[in-house]
Amino acid sequence: MSDTAGQAEQVEQTRHPDHVERPDQDVRQDTRKDIRKDIRQDGAAAAEEPGARLRERRIRAHRSARRVLARLEYLGTLRERLAVLDRAREVYDLDEAADLYGDGIVTALEEKVAGLLGKEAAAFFPTGTMAQQIALRCWARRTGDPAVALHALSHPEVHERHALSQVSGLRPVRVTSEPRQPTAEEVRDLDEPFGTLMLELPLRDAGFVLPSWEELTRVVEAARERDAVVHFDGARLWESTEHFGRPLPEIADLADSVYVSLYKSLDGYGGAVLAGPRELVEEARTWRHRYGGLQFQQFPTVLSALAGLDRELPRLPEYARHARVVAAALREGFAAAGVPWARVHPEVPHTHEFQVWLPHDGDALSEAAVRQAEATGTLLFGRPWDRGGPGLAFTEVTVRAAGLEWTADDVKVAVADFAAQLAAVSGSRNS
Secondary structure, eight states: OOHHHHHHHHHHTOOOTTOOOOOSHHHHHHHHHHHHHHHHHHOOOGGGHHHHHHHHHHHHHHHHOSEESOOOGGGSOHHHHHGGGGGGGGTSOTTSOOOSSSOTHHHHHHHHHHHHHTOSEEEEESOHHHHHHHHHHHHHHHHTOOEEEEOTTSHHHHHSTTHHHHTTOOEEEESOOSSSOOOHHHHHTOSSOOSEEEEESSBGGGTSBOOOHHHHHHHHHHHHHTTOEEEEEETTGGGGHHHHTSOHHHHHTTSSEEEEESSTTTOOSSOEEEEEOHHHHHHHHHHHHHTTOOOSOOHHHHHHHHHHHHHTGGGHHHHHHHHHHHHHHHHHHHHHTTOTTOEEESSSOSSSEEEEEESSOHHHHHHHHHHHHHHHSEESOOSOOEEEETTEEEEEEEOOGGGGGOOHHHHHHHHHHHHHHHHHHHHHHHO
């Protein structure tokens, strides 16, 4: 692959800080800005266009596909996204006054999430990046230690442009860079002090992996032995109950504070909630104002979150169970198709999301996925393929309501067709 083509691949697969694709006009404009920047750098305009076109084709394929494993609602039209609010009348009295600077319906959401997590108080934030950064900042002031122990693949380290150090004056200390959760021994034996241990549950960039319940409790105990507080990056904590076999309050009780996302898996428009001790949450509200996060009115986002909590939260355990069926069928399907070194990671998914690795170029895999959807109406892989090494790429698979309709045999048939499309794409590129 040429340098310019590699840049095109990078632009094609760029993710925003919360690590999901956004098909809206702003993102397309941002992508075009990135493309123009690369063009100015090396003057190779022509090579940038295929990646942008492929991305647009993938979005169109997702919207028009008859069969998908997850209908990603954020890829919908404005009309479709506004329809989320039609369901809001079932979960909140729409005749109440709209919120002003965080009262009314915002307070109702905060109280609901605090109850779901078994925490004393909670505060709504426009983004998870802000919520988590403020939580860690507040804990640093209370412990007197700006060091935050975390995983090298955690969201602040990978997707926030060094915000912890650049904005909040915190010092990230990496517990491990292995693609798994940290161990109690690593936390206990870390060779420098820290005031807060941050655990991302599940760890998205390692494959949505979770520790066992016993492992998690030992890690928390190891942090307590070092007089550190524990904060959960629980952006996707909602999805963890099936794996742990524990209710949300029992899971959240292990941590001093927890952040949860309101759009990952819940179909909200955005937003996050920080939950924990009342005194900490009140301090976080002050910093939220200082960070510019106290918005005039927030009811559309809050209504969409309440609708998601009502509709999607109860179904996440079912999605996680069916993801295991889909993962097993993918493994068997690739083996039957003769695709060498196909991997599903984790082999048994910990949540309703997991990775698939294949020994092919990411562009070829993306093209095959789109061609399959265009030809058959079945979109097996709806997300982009990221380069994982020479001749190796991976994608993320999400199983939600639409995926419950797929049997194991359906998955295997789709894999066989995808493999045929991949062979055709690879053949045309090699000819």
